[in-house]
Amino acid sequence: MTLPLGPDELLTTTRSVRKRLDLDRPVPIELVRECLEVALQAPTGSNAQTWHWVVVTDADRRRAIGDYYKRSYDSYSEQRAARNAKLSAERQAVGARVATSADHLAERMGDVPVLVLACITAGADLPAGNQAGLWGSLLPAAWSYQLAARARGLGSAWTTLHLAYEREIAELLGIPGDVRQGVLLPTAYYTGETFRPAPREPLDTVLHLDAW
Structure with a gap:
């Protein structure tokens, strides 16, 4: 069953959820499969469909x-602090709120009930030139997964960062050497309305x- 969300509301309220992920409520694998079935309808170059989805519940x-x-986040957060110091006071305030949320997720990533890795067959070495064609065949599907999850x-x-x-x-x-990871999507029920x-x-x- 999906929420009664119109297309504009679905698109504008599908947010990156960090603090509000419910880490104690199990997520049925059947629900994740439903979201991935929707994701598989996304466009992919030459209709090659070379994506793979690793769903980690263990x-x-x-x-x-x-x-x-x-470990990766700790290194990134130091660089982020230096960048934010150069922004306007208003943007610094927004950045501080996002940073607090991101800090929380970094501390609890391993506790999120489901971790979804969107991957694509690409070869051991990524193309040296424009990679838009490669990632354009994966990332729209990952976003579709997020929309389906929100619904x-x-x-x-x-x-x-992983x-x-x-x-x-x-x-x-056990991911093969010619399959590259594109994005990590921690997934859980959320708290609040x-x-x-x-x-x-x-x-x-x-x-x-x-x-x-």
């Missing part, structure tokens, strides 16, 4: 992925008609 493996994620009362978060330890995680999960659209810069600050 507690030990989740904990190990969480440890790698935390079913699940929260998720988009993160790629990729600093992609090889270690691949070894942990609903979500609101996030504040964004006005459209006209980024819109270019006919030319830059």
Whole structure:
């Protein structure tokens, strides 16, 4: 059963959920499968469908992925603090709220009931040139998964920090060498009632008609 969300509401209220992930409520694997069935309808280059989805529910493996994620996050958070110091006071305030939420997820990633890794067959070495064609055949499907999860009362978060330890995680999960990970989607029921659209810069600050 899905929530009564219109397309615009679904698209504008599917947020990265971190603090509000319910770490104590089990997520039925059947519900994850439903979300992935929706994801498989996403566009993919030449209709190749070379994606793979690794769904991790085993507690030990989740904990190990969480440890790698935390190590990567600790390094990233130092760089983020330096970048935020150069922003306006308003943007710094927003960044501080996001940082608190991200800190929480980094501490608890290994406790999230379901970790979904979206992967794609790409070869051991990524293309040296424009990779838009490669990732464009995977990332829309990952976003579709998040939308399907939101419609079913699940929260998720988009993160790629685990990729600093992609090889270690691949070894942990037995992922073949020619399959590359694109995004990690921690998935759980969420606490609270609903979500609101996030504040964004006005459209006209980024819109270019006919030319830059």
